[in-house]
Amino acid sequence: MSSRVANSDSQPKRVRKSPEARRAEIVANSAAIALAEGLECITMRRVADELAVRPGLISHYFPVAEDLVAEAFGVAATAELDELLPDTTGQPLVRLARFLALTKGARYDDVSRLWLNARHLSRFRPALRERVARQEGCWRERLTAVIREGVEAGVFRTEDPLATAVQILVVLDGLGAHVNTRRDGHPSAVADLAVTTAERELGLTPGALTIP
Amino acid sequence: MSSRVANSDSQPKRVRKSPEARRAEIVANSAAIALAEGLECITMRRVADELAVRPGLISHYFPVAEDLVAEAFGVAATAELDELLPDTTGQPLVRLARFLALTKGARYDDVSRLWLNARHLSRFRPALRERVARQEGCWRERLTAVIREGVEAGVFRTEDPLATAVQILVVLDGLGAHVNTRRDGHPSAVADLAVTTAERELGLTPGALTIP
DNA sequence: TTGTCTATTGGTCGCACATCCAATAGCGTG
DNA sequence: CACGCTATTGGATGTGCGACCAATAGACAA
Secondary structure: OOOOOOOOOOOOOOOOOOHHHHHHHHHHHHHHHHHHHOHHHOOHHHHHHHOOOOHHHHHHHOOOHHHHHHHHHHHHHHHHHHHHOOOOOOOHHHHHHHHHHHOOOOHHHHHHHHHHHHHHHOOOOHHHHHHHHHHHHHHHHHHHHHHHHHHHHOOOOOOOHHHHHHHHHHHHHHHHOOOOOOOOOOOHHHHOHHHHHHHHHOOOOOOOOOOO | OOOOOOOOOOOOOOOOOOHHHHHHHHHHHHHHHHHHHOHHHOOHHHHHHHOOOOHHHHHHHOOOHHHHHHHHHHHHHHHHHHHHOOOOOOOHHHHHHHHHHHOOOOHHHHHHHHHHHHHHHOOOOHHHHHHHHHHHHHHHHHHHHHHHHHHHHOOOOOOOHHHHHHHHHHHHHHHHOOOOOOOOOOOHHHHOHHHHHHHHHOOOOOOOOOOO
């Protein structure tokens, strides 16, 4: 079975890794927990269990727990952004359309939960608040860049790409806020709110951002 | 000073109230905590301290803590709705304008925090989730009613008052989501997003919903 | 092979929480 | 005034958490 730990749950055969590798392992696992179960589930004991390691080791790498939570959020959010709206080249219109389409998928619910989680927890955790603010900047800039490209290419039309990006993100946040309470999805007039907003603010014809 | 408790913090002079009065007192205090500090601060000990009572008494009225949290949220949210968008008669346009104006005030930040808090916590607390869903319904219906009135009076123009109400609420949720991370307010193009959306969806001229 | 460095262990400590319960003391009734 | 009902106390129990630290044992160099 496993190649690293004790083969028959008896001898705790200690495994020694480089600080960088161990630290990365801890953060990666914490990010997974954050996305799947919530930031408050990132606990010294919990992470230690999943890595088959003692809790003290986690607090050795992250002496104060809040820092691990903040780091985990940052890594998870960055990874999701890179998947939803990659920083590669390509036609702005199809990139934006793809992004908006993905935000309607079930997979995006976890992302909505993560942001909701982080935004609320920011109220009590300064380190996390700082990371959330930074990530907001990343998402905003990534989207603004796509819009600006489109404007320069002549396919989008807006006076202020940044303001337009923020508007779209606000709508997405509003839709995502209901992720924990909605039983069946919103009526399509509401579910399509982000697309509708984008098309209107970018001077596109209705349906232009819908993937066929 | 106080007329109820021990005068010089020495004798715990026991005070006996009717179950209804005590229960109401507990809920009211919990609602205040929810609004000012967050739902996770509603704790048996915390509420008991504020009421100069023993923790066991709180858990006597609310054997399971989650139920108190849910109740507190419901009461707080209802009270805020009644203040922001009273169920009285009046011109739909001025009522809506007043509501939207209030959502931009600093006072509304606490309401945003409360909803953000409740929406996230709903993920883990079924009883709270149920209350949040119910409150969503209340807010939606209250706003829909105003819009419908306006449509019948000929001052608003929309095909689906409910869908329009939900759109406005989604935008408000999106704006409120940033309450814990924004340092300075959004640029006005963003801060006015709710007003802009309402004016557009209700067939009003820009500025029609802005209070002079 | 031996020695050294340090990643990792295996605990401990204190705190805050929900939950439960027998004993107590207000307060209205007789 | 005495009595009984019950609101309220005071304490106990168990859980999970972050933080802290001396002792241990991998792994690499000499």
